Amino acid sequence: MPDAKPRLTVIDTDPGIDDAVGILLALASPEFSIAGMTTVAGNIGIETTTRNAGRLLAFAGQEGIPVFRGAAAPLSRPGPEPLNLHGEDGIGGVNLPEPSRQPESRTAVQWLADLLLHEPAGTVDIFALGPLTNIAKLILDRPDAARRIGRIIAMGGVIREAGNVGPRSEFNLWADPEAADVVVSSGLSLVLVPLDVTRRVRATRDFAEALRAPAKPLASMVADLVESYFETKTHQESRPLHDPCVMLFALAPELFRLKDLRLSVNTGPAEEAGALTIEESGTSVQVALGVDGPAALELLARKLTAV
């Protein structure tokens, strides 16, 4: 069967080391036509996440892809403190060029609305790799455009395991639980890729070394990113590749096990904020609950070393 037409895709992101791996995977995958990247504060502040998005595009020679600055803070709460997990520059100190073009003048939500109204309904997907503030603002402020989204695939939440911020809360949903509540309860086509799955797609130092061997630029940069991940969190044998699981799901859904769950988002006080509850009054969301981790890593390596 002839290759399907590349899927028009927006990456909403707070790069972030694992975001960067996912972004480079998307840029290496002809299955996606990246219309633009929208940035959000999360792992680190908005100026740095926006700069890092531009640096990754400059490194990959993809300066034609525009970057649009998004939310500097959550909808209604103070933003999270920068995570030192991603280093002072938010991207592990790896050797990336400076952006070769400035972010566009339109905001993330303005551009997303223009894009969605310009393209046929249902033809634009969004890969959400950070707090969901931009997407929630689009749903609230421009429902006429938001309803035209094809599919949102978001890294976020945790179902059966412990959270990585609170006992049951994962960083992206915890950072802006009101935004997560808007997106989950919107009824839009949403696939959630939670920690239960992303913790099973783990990069080791050997994986990084194997990526470096073919001396391909994007693969070598991902090796640098993975190794920087080890520097910022010591005594670890492997590091979870949370955000790349969004792209890996889009590329090979057969590697994942999906289940329809009716979910509600906790918008209560700090520690439980962003926690997900499965209940009849919740909204139906497709949730990835299983993954073939080794096959997902092999696909990541294959894509990165093919360019």
Ligand code: RIB
């Ligand atoms: O909990 C993991 C998520 O939080 C990832 O998106 C990581 O980049 C951080 O934003």
Ligand code: CA
């Ligand atoms: Ca992220």
